Each structure stands twice: as structure tokens, then as C-alpha cells.
Amino acid sequence: MATNGHLPESNIDVLIIGAGPAGLMTACWMAHCGVTTRIVDKRNTKIFCGQADGLQCRSLEIFDSLGFADRAWKEANHMIEICMWNPGPDGVIRRSDRIPDTIVGLSRFTQSVIHQGRVERWFLDNIKKYSKDTIDVERGVLPESLDIDKEKVEDPSAHPVTVKLRHLSDEEATPEQQIKGSKVSDGLFRSSLIYEDDEEELIRKSSARAGTAEIVHAKYVVGCDGARSWTRRALGFELQGEATDFIWGVLDIIPITDFPDVRMRCAIHSAENGSLMVIPRENKLVRLYIQLKEVIPDATGRADRSKITPELILSAAQKILSPYKIDYEYCDWWTAYQIGQRVGTNFDAHQRVFLAGDAVHTHSPKAGQGMNVSMQDAFNLGWKVALVSKGIAKRSILSTYEGERRRVAQDLIDFDHRFSRLFSGRPAKDLMDAEGVSMEEFKEAFLKGNMFASGLSVNYGPSVLVAKAADAIENGGLNGSSSVGISADAFAKKQALAPGLPIGMRFNSVKVVSQADARPWHIQEKLKSNGRFRVVLFAGNILDVEQRKRVEKFCEALDSPTSFFHTATPSSAPLESVVEVLTVHSSKRTDTELLRDFPEILHPFDPHDGWDYDKVFADDETYHEGFADAYTKYGIDKERGCVVVARPDQHVGWIGEFEDFDGLQKYFEGCLVLSPKA
Numbered sequence: 001m002a003t004n005g006h007l008p009e010s011n012i013d014v015l016i017i018g019a020g021p022a023g024l025m026t027a028c029w030m031a032h033c034g035v036t037t038r039i040v041d042k043r044n045t046k047i048f049c050g051q052a053d054g055l056q057c058r059s060l061e062i063f064d065s066l067g068f069a070d071r072a073w074k075e076a077n078h079m080i081e082i083c084m085w086n087p088g089p090d091g092v093i094r095r096s097d098r099i100p101d102t103i104v105g106l107s108r109f110t111q112s113v114i115h116q117g118r119v120e121r122w123f124l125d126n127i128k129k130y131s132k133d134t135i136d137v138e139r140g141v142l143p144e145s146l147d148i149d150k151e152k153v154e155d156p157s158a159h160p161v162t163v164k165l166r167h168l169s170d171e172e173a174t175p176e177q178q179i180k181g182s183k184v185s186d187g188l189f190r191s192s193l194i195y196e197d198d199e200e201e202l203i204r205k206s207s208a209r210a211g212t213a214e215i216v217h218a219k220y221v222v223g224c225d226g227a228r229s230w231t232r233r234a235l236g237f238e239l240q241g242e243a244t245d246f247i248w249g250v251l252d253i254i255p256i257t258d259f260p261d262v263r264m265r266c267a268i269h270s271a272e273n274g275s276l277m278v279i280p281r282e283n284k285l286v287r288l289y290i291q292l293k294e295v296i297p298d299a300t301g302r303a304d305r306s307k308i309t310p311e312l313i314l315s316a317a318q319k320i321l322s323p324y325k326i327d328y329e330y331c332d333w334w335t336a337y338q339i340g341q342r343v344g345t346n347f348d349a350h351q352r353v354f355l356a357g358d359a360v361h362t363h364s365p366k367a368g369q370g371m372n373v374s375m376q377d378a379f380n381l382g383w384k385v386a387l388v389s390k391g392i393a394k395r396s397i398l399s400t401y402e403g404e405r406r407r408v409a410q411d412l413i414d415f416d417h418r419f420s421r422l423f424s425g426r427p428a429k430d431l432m433d434a435e436g437v438s439m440e441e442f443k444e445a446f447l448k449g450n451m452f453a454s455g456l457s458v459n460y461g462p463s464v465l466v467a468k469a470a471d472a473i474e475n476g477g478l479n480g481s482s483s484v485g486i487s488a489d490a491f492a493k494k495q496a497l498a499p500g501l502p503i504g505m506r507f508n509s510v511k512v513v514s515q516a517d518a519r520p521w522h523i524q525e526k527l528k529s530n531g532r533f534r535v536v537l538f539a540g541n542i543l544d545v546e547q548r549k550r551v552e553k554f555c556e557a558l559d560s561p562t563s564f565f566h567t568a569t570p571s572s573a574p575l576e577s578v579v580e581v582l583t584v585h586s587s588k589r590t591d592t593e594l595l596r597d598f599p600e601i602l603h604p605f606d607p608h609d610g611w612d613y614d615k616v617f618a619d620d621e622t623y624h625e626g627f628a629d630a631y632t633k634y635g636i637d638k639e640r641g642c643v644v645v646a647r648p649d650q651h652v653g654w655i656g657e658f659e660d661f662d663g664l665q666k667y668f669e670g671c672l673v674l675s676p677k678a
């Protein structure tokens with residue numbers, strides 16, 4: 001660290017502001033890709049309870065790719081069934097429906113719930129392990145100023161973002177609880193209802209002490225500092241949208257109740273007293289989301305904090321659940337919030353400073369989306385920043401972040417708008433009651449919303465990373481950067497090679513069996529998050545002579561010194577090579593031999609480690625888990641196969657025939673820095 005004037009100065013590749021789910025996901029990518037990184041948070045502790053609690057199927061798949069889904073799967077409560085409760089003709093609530101919580105067959109995981117503090121714990125452990133203790137959240141640290149040197153933004157080796165950081169005392173970095181001396185944690189200090197920006201005050205106090213400031217020059221800065229984002233304000237950007245008048249309370253309690261479905265996820269509409277959502281959680285906890293009719297926000301949107309107490313929230317719940325009784329001895333956490341749906345005007349400045357998570361979109365928490373979408377923003381962004389900062393990928397891929405994630409944020413807001421209105425509204429008394437909410441419509445929205453809520457409906461539009469035609473997707477439009485220029489007809493032909501793997505969507509997982517040791521694997525388990533692209537060679541019937549020739553020809557092209565496979569910039573560990581080739585063939589496993597039937601490039605030899613036994617798989621029967629029939633599920637021709645590219649975030653980027661090696665080469669030329677070996 002150098003000192004310039006009075007302040008110490010240092011260079012860093014990536015600076016992350018905020019260590020919530022979005023910041024930690026970004027740090028996780030940097031740890032997995034070996035990028036030098038600092039992550040700072042103004043609070044002196046992580047959260048220990050409460051806040052977000054829903055984990056979508058997609059988030060669990062992502063955790064698996066990072067190496068900690070097993071912890072989530074063991075600890076979290078699995079959500080299996082949703083019960084709908086509505087008033088009967090006598091006005092008394094009764095169970096009117098049951099539906100599965102997760103659409104059957106959508107993912108190898110079902111939606112699960114656990115408090116945000118545990119999710120942050122898994123991230124912190126994972127970051128520590130993969131960064132070999134080099135990345136650790138620096139708490140009680142916040143930015144004071146941020147400047148971008150516009151002259152240097154296109155220079156890949158420059159550190160054009162200068163941030164002045166302040167170090168706080170323990171006292172300054174400790175958030176205040178709503179009820180002084182209470183043993184129960186409340187989340188009001190982060191709630192949209194009463195949260196006030198305190199950065200100026202914190203910096204003023206800390207500036208009074210010497211030695212609390214430093215200057216950091218970063219290649220990239222990612223602002224993950226939540227809904228009131230300082231980074232967003234420093235860049236002069238805004239969130240645009242609306243706040244509604246609905247105020248909701250949240251209680252995490254161990255309930256004492258005679259309500260029969262308290263261990264089910266329930267949506268309860270009472271006749272006159274508002275709505276309630278029940279979320280059964282880990283360790284006998286249950287979360288209640290309760291509409292608070294007694295608390296009205298003022299003209300500025302702020303509510304009188306002294307009126308909001310756990311007792312008030314419980315009393316609202318008791319009225320909605322009546323004639324059933326509910327009470328508690330133990331409350332783990334509570335809060336209140338107002339629903340506001342907003343999206344950022346900008347997602348980045350000069351593709352050097354990015355915003356992720358709540359910093360670029362806010363919405364109600366009831367649909368269980370906030371933490372998930374925030375983590376998934378960072379999952380989309382992190383590998384791009386990592387590969388560009390290491391000089392492996394072209395800077396142009398960074399523009400796909402806004403293109404890809406703005407659409408998701410907008411879809412989320414639209415979904416939340418519909419869902420919140422239906423959930424907050426009074427149930428219709430009869431068909432003529434136009435102001436009331438139809439319970440049939442509510443159920444329909446829940447069923448349709450399940451696909452969106454799983455996180456698996458995300459479909460990225462055309463760009464240098466997604467080879468599809470601009471007009472070939474319903475929800476598309478160009479994604480910020482130039483598309484690879486495929487006509488609608490050409491795209492349709494490519495997609496027809498594997499209709500079950502839609503280009504732009506995440507690589508849907510099916511079980512395949514290892515050629516070398518007969519163990520079944522979900523193919524997604526082989527798409528680990530380490531910054532590598534995967535070329536998945538669906539080799540078809542490798543025992544057919546003609547097909548074998550096609551595969552060999554493709555492998556020769558792959559092995560040529562000018563192919564992307566050999567010219568993509570190699571990097572130091574843990575990113576040995578940025579493109580990995582996996583093979584799934586459709587012949588009988590027991591009729592084929594790894595070393596006899598598959599070209600060497602598909603199972604490379606290392607003088608120290610021998611052959612690679614972990615790259616070739618068969619779509620065939622297993623001893624213990626039946627036959628998954630991957631080719632049929634993906635719609636791939638079992639004789640001829642095809643080639644599929646999965647991006648480092650598991651989204652399908654390209655599909656083609658073996659003969660279209662040039663197209664594949666062009667795809668990688670579009671996004672990677674290729675340099676012929678000397």
C-alpha cells in the first residue's frame with residue numbers, strides 16, 4: 001500500500017460495496033475465479049436472523065454449482081404444498097385448495113426456506129475456502145466518494161475507479177434496534193418504512209478521528225449496498241416506480257395455535273380483516289406476513305415507528321385467523337415494510353461500476369424473490385467481471401449484464417405488482433363484487449407464478465453470449481450488446497437440434513452415467529461455477545461408423561492450433577483452461593470403451609494424473625436409478641447428436657451441428673480474447 005499525501009493508497013481488481021446476498025455472491029465468483037477482491041460493509045456484523053427466507057429452485061442449483069447446496073438442502077425447510085384459505089358463505093375462513101409448491105419435475109430441488117443469516121454464513125465459508133482466506137468481509141467500512149477516470153475506462157489494465165473508504169468505530173457501525181434493550185431482533189432499521197440514510201452522519205463522526213480514511217483504485221466496483229444504495233446515489237442514478245399504501249408486518253415465531261395448516265405454506269384471505277401468509281420454517285419457526293390495517297404511512301411514505309410493535313402485528317394475525325387461535329412464547333425476529341416496486345434507471349456506469357440486487361430493484365418480499373433475484377443478478381455479473389478483469393474475456397460482454405438483468409427485474413416488478421394486489425385485496429363476496437379479488441384468479445396467479453417464482457423461467461435475449469435471433473424469442477429484444485447476427489430461420493434450425501435446451505435459458509439437468517465408473521450424475525453437477533465455458537458434445541451413436549467420423553472431424557478442428565480451445569487465454573489456477581469439453585453419447589455404455597472409442601481430446605492425458613475419467617458420459621441405464629433418457633428429454637437425435645455451449649453461469653449460449661465448427665469458433669471469438677500460441 002502506497003501513501004499519497006496523508007492517505008494510504010492501493011490498487012485492487014474488484015471492490016464490492018455491501019455484503020448482503022448480492023455482494024457475497026459477487027465475492028464468491030471472485031474467490032472461485034481467483035480475482036483479487038475487497039468487500040466492505042458499513043455494518044459491523046452480518047445478520048443473524050430474520051430478513052429474507054425463500055430459496056428458489058434456481059438459487060439451490062446455483063449453490064450446488066458453488067459447492068454448498070448440501071448445507072442448504074439439509075438445513076432449510078422444504079416447501080411442498082400450498083394451502084389456500086378463504087371465507088366461506090358464512091364469512092368464516094376455510095381451506096379451499098391445495099396445490100404443489102414447486103412445479104413437479106422442474107428442477108432437482110424444491111423451493112425451501114431458511115433465514116438470510118444462514119445463507120450469508122454459507123457464502124462466507126465458501127468465499128473463505130475458495131479464496132484461501134484472501135477475501136474477507138471488512139466490516140465497519142463505507143465509501144465516502146467515488147470517481148471514474150473516463151479516459152481510462154476502455155483500457156483493460158487500468159484501475160479507473162477511485163474510491164475513498166472510511167473506517168468506522170464499533171459503535172458507529174452498530175445499527176439501532178427499534179425497541180431499546182429488547183432481546184428480540186427487529187429488522188426495522190433496514191425497513192423501507194423508517195430507514196434513513198446515515199452515511200453522511202457516519203462519515204462526519206468517523207472523520208473526526210485521524211487515520212480512518214484510505215484511497216482504493218479499482219478496476220471494477222460492484223455496488224451491492226441495498227435498496228438505499230449509496231453507490232447508486234453517488235452515480236446520480238435513481239430507482240423509478242411506485243410505492244403502494246399496503247403495509248405489512250413480519251413475525252418469525254414458534255406459534256402456539258390450533259390452526260391446522262401451520263406447517264404448510266398458506267395464503268389466507270379473511271372476509272374483513274386483511275390477509276396473512278404462513279411460511280413454515282426451520283427449527284419449528286413459522287413466518288407470518290400480516291397486512292397491517294392500523295398503520296398508515298404519511299405523505300412522505302414514512303410510518304410512525306412507535307406504533308409498530310410485535311404485539312400489534314400479532315393482534316392483526318389473530319383477527320385474520322379467527323376463529324382459530326394463535327399466540328407465541330418465542331419470537332425470533334420481526335419487522336414491517338411497505339410494498340414499493342421500483343427498477344433502476346441504470347445498471348452500470350461506463351461498465352466499470354455496476355449495481356446489483358436491491359440497489360437496482362425493490363419489490364415486496366412475500367413472493368420470496370428479493371434475495372434470490374439479488375443473488376442471481378450477481379451470479380450473472382460476477383463471472384463476466386472476473387473473466388474480463390483477468391483478460392480472458394472481451395470487455396464487450398459486460399454490456400450484456402444490464403440487457404439480461406433489466407428484463408428480469410422488470411418481470412419481477414410486474415409479477416410482484418399482480419401478486420401483491422391479489423394478495424392484499426379483500427376477497428370478492430360474489431361474482432358482482434368488482435372491487436374484491438376473485439379467489440379463482442388468485443389461485444391461477446399462484447399456479448402461473450410458480451414457474452416465475454422458481455427462477456427457472458429466465459430466458460436471456462440475443463447478445464455476444466447468446467446466439468439466437470432477435471425476433472425469435474417472445475420476451476427478447478437485443479441485450480445491450482450486438483447479437484451474433486443469426487437469422488430467424490438459422491436460429492430455428494439450431495434450436496431444433498435440442499429443443500429441450502432453449503438457448504438463453506439455464507441448462508436443464510438430466511441424469512447421465514459416467515463412462516468410466518458407471519456412476520449416475522446430474523449433468524448440471526458437472527457445470528461447476530469456476531468461470532469455465534462448457535462445450536457439451538452430444539456425440540450420438542458413437543458406435544456407428546459414419547457418426548464416429550463426424551465426431552472425429554469435429555475433434556480434429558477442436559484440436560487445431562488456431563481453435564478457440566487452444567487460443568483462449570489460459571489463466572493461472574484455479575482457472576486452468578476457460579473452455580472445458582464434456583461428452584454425452586447415446587450408445588450402450590457397456591458396448592463402448594473410453595480409451596478405444598473417444599478421441600483423446602475428449603478425455604485428455606496428463607503425465608502426472610493420467611487420463612481424465614470425468615468428462616465422458618452415456619445416456620444409458622444405471623444400476624440403481626433407472627434410465628433418465630436425456631436425449632429424448634432434450635429432443636436430441638440419438639444417432640446424430642449436436643453440440644451445445646453452456647456459459648459459466650450454466651445458461652445455454654450456442655447450439656449447432658458438428659459440421660458448424662466455424663460458427664462455434666465465431667461464438668468464442670465474439671466473447672473471449674483469443675491469441676494464437678507461439
Ligand code: FAD
Pocket residue numbers: 017018019020021022023040041042043051052053054116141142143187188190191192199224225226227229230231335336337356357358359365366367368369370371372374
Ligand atoms: P441487502 O441484503 O440489503 O444488503 C446490502 C448490504 O449493504 C447490507 O449488508 C448493508 O449493511 C450494506 N450497506 C448499505 N449501505 C452501505 C454503504 N454505504 N457502505 C457499505 N455497505 C453498505 N426478501 C425475501 O426474499 N423474503 C423476505 O421475507 C424478505 N424480507 C425482508 C424484510 C426486510 C425488512 C427487508 C429490508 C428486506 C426483506 N427481503 C426479503 C428482501 C431481501 O432481504 C433483499 O431483497 C435482499 O437482502 C437483497 O440483497 P442485497 O444484497 O441486494 O441487499
